[in-house]
Amino acid sequence: MPLPVLDVKNLVLWYRTRKGPVHAVDDISFALEAGQTIALVGESGSGKTSTANSILRLLPKNVLRYEGKVVFDGQDVMEFDDEEFRKVVRWRGISMVFQGAMNALNPTTRVGSQVAEPLIVHYDIDRREAADQAIEALGKVGLSGDIARRYPHELSGGMKQRVVIAMSLILKPKVVILDEPTSALDVMTQTNIINLLKDLKNAEHLSYIFITHDLGLASELADLVGIVYAGELVEVGPAEGVFVRPKHPYTGKLLASVPRLRSEAAPDFIPGVPPDLTDPPPGCRFHLRCPVSFEKCGWSAPEFIEQVKLLQSSVETKDKVPAIEAMKAKDTQTLLIKPVANGTVAEFAQRLTSFIAQDQETYRFLKSVESVQPKAKVVEVKLHEAMPPPLIGGDWRASCWLLEAGGS
Amino acid sequence: MTASVVDQQLPTEARPPSPNVIELDALKKWFDIGRGLFRGSIPLKAVDGVTLAIARGETLAVVGESGSGKTTLGRTVIRLLEPTDGRLLYDGQDITHQSEKELMWLRRKAQMIPQDPYSSVNPAFPVYRILEEPLVIHKEGDRAQRGEAVMKALQSVKLNPPEFFANKYPHMLSGGQRQRVAIARALMLNPAFILADEPVSMLDASVRISILRLLRQIQHTFGISFLYITHDLATAKHFSDRIGIMYAGRLVEEGPVGGVLGEPLHPYTKALMNAIPDPDPANRLTVRQGLPGEPPSLISPPTGCHFHPRCPIAQAGLCDVKDPEMRELRPNHRVACHLAS
Numbered sequence: 001m002p003l004p005v006l007d008v009k010n011l012v013l014w015y016r017t018r019k020g021p022v023h024a025v026d027d028i029s030f031a032l033e034a035g036q037t038i039a040l041v042g043e044s045g046s047g048k049t050s051t052a053n054s055i056l057r058l059l060p061k062n063v064l065r066y067e068g069k070v071v072f073d074g075q076d077v078m079e080f081d082d083e084e085f086r087k088v089v090r091w092r093g094i095s096m097v098f099q100g101a102m103n104a105l106n107p108t109t110r111v112g113s114q115v116a117e118p119l120i121v122h123y124d125i126d127r128r129e130a131a132d133q134a135i136e137a138l139g140k141v142g143l144s145g146d147i148a149r150r151y152p153h154e155l156s157g158g159m160k161q162r163v164v165i166a167m168s169l170i171l172k173p174k175v176v177i178l179d180e181p182t183s184a185l186d187v188m189t190q191t192n193i194i195n196l197l198k199d200l201k202n203a204e205h206l207s208y209i210f211i212t213h214d215l216g217l218a219s220e221l222a223d224l225v226g227i228v229y230a231g232e233l234v235e236v237g238p239a240e241g242v243f244v245r246p247k248h249p250y251t252g253k254l255l256a257s258v259p260r261l262r263s264e265a266a267p268d269f270i271p272g273v274p275p276d277l278t279d280p281p282p283g284c285r286f287h288l289r290c291p292v293s294f295e296k297c298g299w300s301a302p303e304f305i306e307q308v309k310l311l312q313s314s315v316e317t318k319d320k321v322p323a324i325e326a327m328k329a330k331d332t333q334t335l336l337i338k339p340v341a342n343g344t345v346a347e348f349a350q351r352l353t354s355f356i357a358q359d360q361e362t363y364r365f366l367k368s369v370e371s372v373q374p375k376a377k378v379v380e381v382k383l384h385e386a387m388p389p390p391l392i393g394g395d396w397r398a399s400c401w402l403l404e405a406g407g408s
Numbered sequence: 409m410t411a412s413v414v415d416q417q418l419p420t421e422a423r424p425p426s427p428n429v430i431e432l433d434a435l436k437k438w439f440d441i442g443r444g445l446f447r448g449s450i451p452l453k454a455v456d457g458v459t460l461a462i463a464r465g466e467t468l469a470v471v472g473e474s475g476s477g478k479t480t481l482g483r484t485v486i487r488l489l490e491p492t493d494g495r496l497l498y499d500g501q502d503i504t505h506q507s508e509k510e511l512m513w514l515r516r517k518a519q520m521i522p523q524d525p526y527s528s529v530n531p532a533f534p535v536y537r538i539l540e541e542p543l544v545i546h547k548e549g550d551r552a553q554r555g556e557a558v559m560k561a562l563q564s565v566k567l568n569p570p571e572f573f574a575n576k577y578p579h580m581l582s583g584g585q586r587q588r589v590a591i592a593r594a595l596m597l598n599p600a601f602i603l604a605d606e607p608v609s610m611l612d613a614s615v616r617i618s619i620l621r622l623l624r625q626i627q628h629t630f631g632i633s634f635l636y637i638t639h640d641l642a643t644a645k646h647f648s649d650r651i652g653i654m655y656a657g658r659l660v661e662e663g664p665v666g667g668v669l670g671e672p673l674h675p676y677t678k679a680l681m682n683a684i685p686d687p688d689p690a691n692r693l694t695v696r697q698g699l700p701g702e703p704p705s706l707i708s709p710p711t712g713c714h715f716h717p718r719c720p721i722a723q724a725g726l727c728d729v730k731d732p733e734m735r736e737l738r739p740n741h742r743v744a745c746h747l748a749s
Contacts, residue, residue: 037692043612156702186473187639191683191698198695213613215687222692239689257614259642260686261669267646269617273582313569 003074004031005174005207006055006094011068013054020278021064024050026231028068029391030224034174037201037208038236039218041254042228043274048211049099051228052177055209056096057085073174091118095168096177099211100184102160105152112138112148115166122171137166140203142196158189162196169204177209182217194220215258219243227251230275230285237396247398249293250286282332283386284401290364296401298386299368301329307365320359322351333385336378349374352381426500428461429601429633430485435459435494437477437484441707452706454480456657457494459734462601467627467634469644469665471680472654475703481654482603482637486518487511498601516546519594521623523606525586529578535562535589536574542596561592564629565622584615591622595630605637620647641684645669650740653677656704656714659734663741673743676715713746721747 013025024047032038040048053059055070070078077089098104106114116134119125135145141162152160161181168176178197182190198221200206210221218225225242227235227250235248246252250270259267272289275281281288283298290297299307305327311317312324323340330336339348353372360366373380392403437455442448454477462468472478483489485496487503496504498514506514522528529538539558543549549557562570565588578586587607594602604623608616624647627634636648644651645665652662653674661674672678679699685691701718704710710717716727723746732744 043614158702186703187641187680187683188473188699189702191696195695195698198692216685216691219687219689219691220685220696222689239692243687243689254614255687257617258687259617259640259646261642261645261681261684262686267617269621270614271618273584273615274612313572 002033004071005034005036005073006032006209007069007071008055009069009071011051011054011070012065013050013059013063014065015060016062016064017278022277023231023280024277025054026280028228028231028233030226030233030236032175032207032209032224034207035201035205036223037210037221038224038226039210039212039222039239040226040228041212041215041218043213045274045277046228047231047277048213048228049179050231052096052179052209052211056090056094056177057082087122091168091173092122092171093173094175094177095171095173097164097168097179097181099179099181101164102157102184105160105163107152109151110148111150111152111155111163115148115163115170118167118170133170134166137170138163140169140200141166156189157185158192161185161189161193165193165196165200169200172204173206175207175209177211179211180213181210183212183214190217197221215243215255216260227254230280231277232285232399233391234286234400235398237393237398241396247393247396247403248286248400249290249402251398253289253291282388284389284399292402293364294367294401295370295384296387296389297368298388299365299383300332300386301335301383302332304335304365304368304381304383305329307363311363320355322348322355330380333383335381335383336375337381338378345374345377345379349379352379426497428463428497429499430462430635431495431497431500432458432460432485433495433497435481435484435496436492437480437489438492450707453477453657453709454706455484456706456709458654458659459494460652460659460662462633462635464600464633465627465631466650467624467636467648468650468652469636469638469648470652470654470659471638471641471644473639473703475656475706476654477657477706478637478654479605482605482635485635486520486601486603487514488520516597517599518601518603519597519599521587521590521594521602521604521607524610525583525590526578526610528590529586529593531578533577534574535567535576535578535581538578538589539574539593539596542593546597548597557596561595564595564626565589565592567592582615583611584619587611587619588622591619591626595626598630599632601633601635603635603637606639607636608643609638609640616643623647641669641680642686653680656709657706658714658744660715660745661741661743662734663738663743667738667741671738671741673737673741673748674715674745675719675721675747679720713744723747 009029011025011028015022015024028051030038042048069076072089072093112134115137116130119130119133135148138147143162182193212218222239225239226233229250235251246255253270256268257270270289275285282300287293287297311321325338325340328336349372356366356369368383369381370384371382389399389401391397391399434457436457438451438453440449441452442450470478484491491504536558539561540554543554559570562573567573567588608619620643638644648665651665651668653660655676661668661677672681682697699718704714712728712730713732716722726746732746734742734744736742737748
């Protein structure tokens with residue numbers, strides 16, 4: 001196997017906020033060969049852009065933890081000091097097309113000067129020479145040389161996006177990070193930009209990190225797909241695998257949620273919302289929304305109580321739940337349930353046990369119950385221990401406890 | 409503009425009920441963008457002669473790129489804008505030039521779900537008041553009845569338990585929940601027609617489907633007609649009955665979903681479909697067929713067919729000269745292209 005051009009290992013980026021640490025990037029690893037593209041796909045707030053920013057060391061002031069290895073071209077560039085990083089890695093080695101960058105072009109400066117700017121900053125280069133190279137870069141992205149003399153407001157959205165791509169290529173980097181490069185564009189323009197990116201990838205032997213929330217778009221460029229959920233890479237592998245037979249239930253749900261133009265299959269939604277990254281759920285971070293979660297996946301007592309309350313509040317399900325007076329979490333994996341006063345506690349425990357046995361396939365959180373113990377006035381429910389699932393597999397791996405059991 | 413004489417002569421009561429909630433006949437909405445004392449008037453033809461009908465209880469999706477005039481079309485249909493020309497009928501009644509005062513009933517019957525759930529609800533109002541307000545404005549019921557209606561609406565948009573959500577403020581809700589509030593508000597006055605202008609484009613992909621499904625459910629439960637305005641052909645396919653494709657202010661193709669997407673007749677529809685990738689690892693190995701150029705300016709659109717400068721099959725002397733007429737080439741499936749057959 002050829003040496004990867006970029007090898008990201010156990011990358012961590014946490015932000016400090018008033019609400020507590022935000023686990024924006026939590027132990028993300030992937031490797032990229034020269035000429036290869038990885039698409040990082042996830043919902044908004046899942047940590048895709050933070051991953052990109054931490055690779056390029058574009059950090060805000062409130063960083064709490066920033067660690068891991070970023071091996072670029074055989075060197076761990078995390079070891080570089082800021083000046084060395086700026087000189088050698090940022091833009092010269094790894095450049096980026098920022099989300100919405102086309103709207104951040106300087107309105108008072110001709111486009112050509114803006115494209116040439118990195119050259120002037122990084123190299124002691126003659127202005128004429130810089131201008132020639134800028135025109136050459138504009139040519140590569142399909143724009144004629146006279147565009148260099150125009151101002152951003154004279155260009156269409158698609159043309160501005162091409163200019164931004166030209167800027168990212170001007171120092172001939174090996175890796176280009178594309179953060180939602182087409183999300184502000186119309187579909188027809190999007191097609192043209194994606195086609196351009198395909199051409200450039202082949203002509204310049206570029207590696208892309210393609211950040212998008214759109215799985216269809218991801219498949220336009222991705223050799224590898226990484227699925228990001230709540231700050232973690234829950235699945236990463238070859239496009240032929242991940243798109244066709246996803247290993248992680250989240251990937252499966254995400255693929256099933258895409259409305260497809262060429263299939264009659266009705267798109268399905270993922271229940272619930274992504275978790276709060278200041279307080280990620282214990283165990284597998286997806287377990288609250290997972291259609292196949294089971295014992296190990298990490299339900300905690302407060303979550304359990306929340307789910308029971310949800311069942312109680314819905315007209316369709318409230319009669320299924322045995323009548324409860326009060327619930328309280330004793331610790332993270334134990335809760336106490338006080339039955340309403342009819343019959344003994346033991347009888348209530350019986351009813352609870354049969355409810356759990358009957359409905360656990362429908363309401364997966366019930367699977368997390370390890371034991372139901374009647375006490376003097378309350379029933380003590382113990383839950384299985386919460387353990388985050390490890391990444392299982394080699395080049396195609398996913399973090400799901402089901403894979404350990406041999407399922408998929 | 410004053411109401412034309414024709415409208416006033418229409419015997420509205422005598423007509424049998426129309427099967428269509430909304431009918432547009434060569435509807436035009438032009439904006440005058442002439443500025444300054446001496447520039448005269450320069451029309452921007454945002455909607456330039458659109459004819460279509462929305463039947464009771466169906467969803468019509470109008471799909472187009474930005475600047476195609478789809479939002480203006482929607483706003484004109486519910487008479488937030490007054491048409492420049494053509495006719496607009498609601499339930500068979502001509503409302504093209506009715507005054508705002510005469511339209512109070514329409515403000516009940518036709519509702520709107522806006523694009524941005526973050527800015528469309530009053531942040532200082534709790535959900536309860538957001539939902540009660542339409543009833544107060546239209547002087548519906550007493551306090552208790554209004555309260556009951558609010559709870560019912562919250563339940564029909566699956567914000568359970570309703571008492572819990574009624575007291576929340578918008579900032580306490582997620583984007584999806586806010587959009588549900590906006591939908592509940594649209595339902596408060598028992599409308600017959602709802603304009604949904606990009607109702608999910610600001611939401612996360614995984615939430616979109618749940619909102620679109622909810623809209624579909626509401627439509628079936630209450631028999632409401634929807635005009636779903638979107639740039640997303642794929643959601644239009646799965647969540648509407650019929651599709652209209654707009655390009656540069658004109659409707660270029662319109663028909664049942666299966667017809668338009670199963671057998672697209674207009675070259676622009678074909679190009680649009682071709683531009684949308686479904687997740688498929690084979691996509692990266694091929695280059696997608698694009699279109700040259702950009703959508704035209706609505707101030708000086710091309711002569712003849714507006715699409716001809718970008719059209720792969722345009723014929724000189726025909727497409728660049730003559731406006732194509734809408735022709736019904738398949739049952740209920742119309743296309744405005746000289747060359748389609």
